[in-house]
Amino acid sequence: MILETEALAKRYRRRWALHDCTLAVPEGAIVGLVGPNGAGKSTLLQLIVGLLPPTSGAVRVLGGPPATVMRSGRVGFVAQDAPTYAGLTVADHLNLGAGLNPHRWDAVAAASRIDRLGLPLRQRAGGLSGGQRAQLALTIALSKRPDLLILDEPVAALDPLARRAFLDETAAAATAAGTAVVLSTHLVADLAHVCTQVVVLAGGRVRLASAIAELCGSPAELERIVLDQLTQAAAERTPNS
Numbered sequence: 001m002i003l004e005t006e007a008l009a010k011r012y013r014r015r016w017a018l019h020d021c022t023l024a025v026p027e028g029a030i031v032g033l034v035g036p037n038g039a040g041k042s043t044l045l046q047l048i049v050g051l052l053p054p055t056s057g058a059v060r061v062l063g064g065p066p067a068t069v070m071r072s073g074r075v076g077f078v079a080q081d082a083p084t085y086a087g088l089t090v091a092d093h094l095n096l097g098a099g100l101n102p103h104r105w106d107a108v109a110a111a112s113r114i115d116r117l118g119l120p121l122r123q124r125a126g127g128l129s130g131g132q133r134a135q136l137a138l139t140i141a142l143s144k145r146p147d148l149l150i151l152d153e154p155v156a157a158l159d160p161l162a163r164r165a166f167l168d169e170t171a172a173a174a175t176a177a178g179t180a181v182v183l184s185t186h187l188v189a190d191l192a193h194v195c196t197q198v199v200v201l202a203g204g205r206v207r208l209a210s211a212i213a214e215l216c217g218s219p220a221e222l223e224r225i226v227l228d229q230l231t232q233a234a235a236e237r238t239p240n241s
């Protein structure tokens with residue numbers, strides 16, 4: 001397995017954000033993580049990349065603890081706000097990506113993606129739009145050619161065509177290189193388009209974790225199942241409404 005979590009849980013002070021989360025993600029899988037605001041999606045993704053320590057339970061990434069594996073450059077992570085360095089140019093970001101990942105960096109793919117997106121190499125990231133900054137961060141994550149790609153709402157800032165194109169590129173990386181991907185999204189249509197597995201999280205609990213092919217036969221059916229889960233979770237949270 002590329003990624004395994006076992007009874008993973010996280011508490012912030014007195015509030016539990018994630019309970020008893022056990023998942024297994026094999027090579028080449030694309031896992032779509034869906035859930036309402038505050039469900040624990042970002043918390044789970046940050047535990048996976050070692051940015052947060054678990055309160056209990058365990059995470060193994062590529063067979064080891066997240067913090068160690070992150071240093072190896074084999075994991076790509078784009079956080080929800082697609083962090084870039086405002087004062088650095090697009091070219092500086094690519095050079096930084098290359099410098100930090102000397103053995104894996106795909107300079108040709110990075111340059112051609114930036115060119116295709118029409119991002120000026122000499123433009124400082126602070127002067128890019130939100131969607132362009134997200135594209136820059138995603139380009140760096142993809143060009144590292146990671147074994148595991150963790151993306152927190154990667155397409156939220158992208159326009160519809162850019163969103164579809166990025167998801168297709170991600171699927172191509174999973175097929176060609178066996179990259180495993182975990183991405184959170186609020187768009188159920190994106191799940192159906194690109195994901196091989198779905199995880200529904202609500203109130204910090206995994207309500208559903210399944211291969212999509214085993215769960216349903218059509219995007220419409222997947223959407224109905226996911227929305228049913230989310231509706232049930234909301235009803236359980238507000239039993240008197």
Ligand SMILES: Nc1ncnc2c1ncn2[C@@H]1O[C@H](COP(=O)(O)OP(=O)(O)OP(=O)(O)O)[C@@H](O)[C@H]1O
Pocket residue numbers: 012013015016017035036037038039040041042043044
């Ligand atoms: N640093 C923190 N300190 C305290 N509580 C936090 C912290 N980060 C998240 N939480 C709480 O943990 C819960 C889960 O938050 P999380 O950000 O993981 O949800 P999410 O599913 O990613 O939400 P969204 O879809 O809105 O991004 C929420 O109740 C949130 O208020």
